[in-house]
Amino acid sequence: MQFKVGIYRILLVDDDRAALELFREYLKDEFQVEVTSSAQEALAMLDSERFHLVITDLVMPGIDGLQLIEKIKEKWSEISIIVISGQATVRTAVDAMKAGAEELLMKPVTNLDLLSILIRRVLQKQWLQEENQRLNKLLEHSYTGSNVLGSSREMQDLLTKISKIAPLETTILLTGDTGVGKSFMAQIIHDQSQRKARSFVSVNCGALTETLLESTLFGHNRGAFTGAVKDKIGLFEEASGGTLFLDEVSETSGSFQVKLLNAIERGVIRKVGGEKEISVDVRLIFATNRDLREEVEKGSFRKDLYFRINVINLHIPALRERQEDILMMANVFLGEISKKYKLGKLHLGKAAKQLLKNNEWEGNIRELRNTIEYAAVMCEGSEILPEHLPENYRQEEVGGIEGNLGEGSFKLAKENFERLYFESLLRKNRGNVTMAARESELARQCVYRKLESLGIDPQKHRGSKK
Numbered sequence: 001m002q003f004k005v006g007i008y009r010i011l012l013v014d015d016d017r018a019a020l021e022l023f024r025e026y027l028k029d030e031f032q033v034e035v036t037s038s039a040q041e042a043l044a045m046l047d048s049e050r051f052h053l054v055i056t057d058l059v060m061p062g063i064d065g066l067q068l069i070e071k072i073k074e075k076w077s078e079i080s081i082i083v084i085s086g087q088a089t090v091r092t093a094v095d096a097m098k099a100g101a102e103e104l105l106m107k108p109v110t111n112l113d114l115l116s117i118l119i120r121r122v123l124q125k126q127w128l129q130e131e132n133q134r135l136n137k138l139l140e141h142s143y144t145g146s147n148v149l150g151s152s153r154e155m156q157d158l159l160t161k162i163s164k165i166a167p168l169e170t171t172i173l174l175t176g177d178t179g180v181g182k183s184f185m186a187q188i189i190h191d192q193s194q195r196k197a198r199s200f201v202s203v204n205c206g207a208l209t210e211t212l213l214e215s216t217l218f219g220h221n222r223g224a225f226t227g228a229v230k231d232k233i234g235l236f237e238e239a240s241g242g243t244l245f246l247d248e249v250s251e252t253s254g255s256f257q258v259k260l261l262n263a264i265e266r267g268v269i270r271k272v273g274g275e276k277e278i279s280v281d282v283r284l285i286f287a288t289n290r291d292l293r294e295e296v297e298k299g300s301f302r303k304d305l306y307f308r309i310n311v312i313n314l315h316i317p318a319l320r321e322r323q324e325d326i327l328m329m330a331n332v333f334l335g336e337i338s339k340k341y342k343l344g345k346l347h348l349g350k351a352a353k354q355l356l357k358n359n360e361w362e363g364n365i366r367e368l369r370n371t372i373e374y375a376a377v378m379c380e381g382s383e384i385l386p387e388h389l390p391e392n393y394r395q396e397e398v399g400g401i402e403g404n405l406g407e408g409s410f411k412l413a414k415e416n417f418e419r420l421y422f423e424s425l426l427r428k429n430r431g432n433v434t435m436a437a438r439e440s441e442l443a444r445q446c447v448y449r450k451l452e453s454l455g456i457d458p459q460k461h462r463g464s465k466k
Contacts, residue, residue, distance in 0.1 A: 008032065008123050009049070013042045013056040013068065014084070019107070023055070023084075026112045026230070031119070039063035043071060051079060053123060058085040058092055066095055073100035078130075080122045084109060113233055120238060124199055150325030154317045165312055166192035171264075173309050174287040176316035178457040179366035182287040183247055185316060190243040195283055198242030201235050206251030206448045214256060215272050217246075218263075224273025236269045236280045243283045249309065250288040250295055251448070254302065261305045284309070289459055319361040319368065326357055329365065333372040334384070343376055349383045355393055363455015370455070392416060419454050422447075423461075431461035 009032040014020050020035045027033050034051070036042050040063055042054070054072060058065035065083060072079055083096045086107030093104055102125075103118045150156075165172065166189045174182045183202060190200040205213055211225070219234030235244060252260065263269050264284065268277040286309045295301035319326060330348060338346045348356070352375070361367055375388040386393075422436075429435040433451070436458075437444040451458060 008052045010053045011042060011051045013039060015060045039068040046076060053080045055082045055084060058083055059087040066099060069096060069099040069101055080126050082122060150322060151328060152322035152325045154322050162189055167194055169283055171309055171311040172285045173313045177318045177364055178289050179364035179455050180316040180318060181365050182316060186245040186285045189285060195242050199239050200243045201239040202245035203235055204247045206248035207445050210253050210256050218269045218271055220272035221274045236282060239282045240280050245285045247287045249286045250290040250292060250301060257302045257305050264308050289457060319364045323357060327353055330356055330372050333369045334376060337373050337376045346376055346379060346382055349385050351386050352384045355386055359393060362457055367455035422451060422456055426458055426461040431458040433458050
């Protein structure tokens with residue numbers, strides 16, 4: 001899972017309507033924002049809707065901000081709170097923090113970027129707490145004994161290396177097939193590092209166009225390009241003091257790689273449309289499902305950047321290379337999913353276990369989890385049988401398109417067709433996503449996201465015959 005600001009809902013509470021509109025107008029592009037001018041109405045809204053963050057004034061008629069904070073923390077302890085006030089005394093400010101507010105800004109707020117940074121910091125802290133709770137429930141033990149990561153010798157050796165490397169400041173390159181858990185490993189490294197109290201920020205380089213990726217990482221100034229209506233802070237600045245994870249770095253263009261290399265070597269960035277250099281302090285973790293040495297030889301990846309990011313290489317083995325982990329992880333996922341959907345106690349039948357062990361798992365952990373979730377939902381009793389697995393796992397070979405489209409639900413038929421279509425397209429184009437996208441008349445980013453959702457690794461088809 002990744003921290004994404006767009007999913008968060010914020011409630012602004014202030015009897016100053018001008019301030020409400022100012023803040024709402026500034027924040028609406030990043031967050032889902034609702035406003036109200038009274039604490040009483042805010043409590044009613046919180047009763048009927050879910051919010052992640054409340055931003056409130058302290059001095060208001062009726063129920064004041066301090067009372068509002070106390071009521072929120074009493075009833076909705078998971079909601080984060082930021083106070084913005086122009087009349088707060090030192091005493092009231094201290095009381096607000098004791099009551100549960102996490103940040104305080106004094107009016108007038110002249111730097112709205114600072115407000116955005118505070119909001120992101122508070123929400124990311126909230127996200128990390130929720131994510132850590134989720135992971136702790138899954139892992140139950142320390143990382144080195146984690147069932148969800150696997151107990152095979154390969155995984156235990158990898159986790160031992162991580163425990164030694166994580167506290168250092170060195171740059172790390174994670175390699176491995178699609179779905180092996182590279183982003184999860186990056187999070188583990190951050191959580192065991194000296195920077196664990198600061199932000200962990202991630203971005204999938206392959207899912208963004210070059211222009212959008214540059215703006216996302218470095219930020220932009222107002223007017224830098226069409227649609228840049230205000231200054232924007234990039235992820236390098238947002239992650240300053242913490243960790244920045246760049247997934248699928250191999251999908252970036254040569255021109256962008258030059259800018260990235262400059263940021264790594266000099267520790268400075270320049271916003272799109274800006275002239276001022278900004279110093280940043282981040283620990284960088286990169287990931288790719290390609291062989292970067294081959295990409296360097298082909299000229300699609302810069303040699304100097306490769307040596308900069310390949311300081312320590314940690315390879316995450318594919319699931320098919322550690323079959324002893326398949327059933328262990330499947331059982332962990334089954335327990336989690338059964339609890340999530342309140343399905344009762346489920347277990348894997350002998351025949352279903354054999355099918356899981358025999359599968360190639362091209363999509364690795366992501367594909368395994370999706371398969372277990374499907375089977376758990378389809379299961380009508382307490383035992384997972386072969387007929388509860390997706391159709392393509394119940395056959396030794398996937399037949400022609402016609403053989404699959406007439407069976408099962410529409411959703412399953414559609415998924416089977418898409419998998420067959422994109423597998424065929426990649427074989428024809430020898431794993432080249434750009435050429436596949438051109439032939440399919442879809443955007444490269446769209447194809448990339450579709451392959452990821454289906455658990456298809458383009459790398460597997462690089463040596464295939466047309």
